[in-house]
Amino acid sequence: MSEVPDWPEFRAAHPGAAPTEWLRAAAEPDWSAAVGHRFALDCNAGRVPETVMRRYLVQDYQFIGAFCALLGRAIHTAPDLPSRLPLGRFMGLLCSEENTFFVRAFDALGVSEALRRDPPLSDAARGFRALMVEAAESAVHADQLAVLCVAEWVYLSWARPARATRPPQPFWCAEWVDLHASPYFESFVRGLRAALDREVIALDAAGRARVRALFTRAATLERAFFDSAYDETLPA
Numbered sequence: 575m576s577e578v579p580d581w582p583e584f585r586a587a588h589p590g591a592a593p594t595e596w597l598r599a600a601a602e603p604d605w606s607a608a609v610g611h612r613f614a615l616d617c618n619a620g621r622v623p624e625t626v627m628r629r630y631l632v633q634d635y636q637f638i639g640a641f642c643a644l645l646g647r648a649i650h651t652a653p654d655l656p657s658r659l660p661l662g663r664f665m666g667l668l669c670s671e672e673n674t675f676f677v678r679a680f681d682a683l684g685v686s687e688a689l690r691r692d693p694p695l696s697d698a699a700r701g702f703r704a705l706m707v708e709a710a711e712s713a714v715h716a717d718q719l720a721v722l723c724v725a726e727w728v729y730l731s732w733a734r735p736a737r738a739t740r741p742p743q744p745f746w747c748a749e750w751v752d753l754h755a756s757p758y759f760e761s762f763v764r765g766l767r768a769a770l771d772r773e774v775i776a777l778d779a780a781g782r783a784r785v786r787a788l789f790t791r792a793a794t795l796e797r798a799f800f801d802s803a804y805d806e807t808l809p810a
């Protein structure tokens with residue numbers, strides 16, 4: 575929302591607020607629309623229709639490929655080893671358990687080889703790919719963190735309330751919740767936010783404007799990405 579001022583004015587109006595709270599406020603109303611999206615609520619309740627889940631996972635597997643490259647760049651631009659370690663551990667999870675989740679879900683849902691490897695991209699998936707390439711090209715660590723933070727914080731926000739209540743079946747809903755609701759994931763997102771908070775405080779006005787633009791674009795795309803799971807012009 576354009577009425578959210580720059581960080582110094584926001585902090586003056588909200589004593590004790592963190593920079594990531596300023597960024598989230600700037601990303602409304604898309605932030606809340608993504609966190610409260612029908613897809614997210616239906617996933618928590620184990621009732622996403624198979625066609626919708628196939629369409630979503632096919633596009634999201636393309637998202638994961640670009641995300642992996644962005645995460646690698648964030649590891650590269652991080653200032654020191656302590657900042658790199660949690661990103662590296664998360665890369666391990668993404669490239670093992672999470673990748674395997676996609677393969678098992680594709681098998682269970684009967685997704686073809688062609689759609690796993692090279693599907694026609696939705697506008698949202700294309701937009702994410704462009705955003706992630708742009709953030710990865712920057713040498714500024716905060717630019718990668720901004721996009722990573724939206725992706726993981728939005729997912730924690732919708733999945734976390736269902737940690738103890740999601741039904742066990744179908745597994746492609748239950749495990750998608752578990753990946754984004756676990757205590758490990760919650761602590762990873764807390765660390766991502768703390769890292770972005772530190773980096774934003776060190777930026778000048780131009781740097782803050784760039785981070786804010788990346789962050790709000792990512793939130794708009796998260797919402798559109800969920801919408802596209804219901805777009806019947808996309809393959810499923």
Ligand SMILES: Cc1ncc(CO)c(N)n1
Nearest residue numbers: 634637725726729796799
């Ligand atoms: C579009 C999208 N945003 C965030 C995540 C969480 O990693 C995901 N898998 N897909």
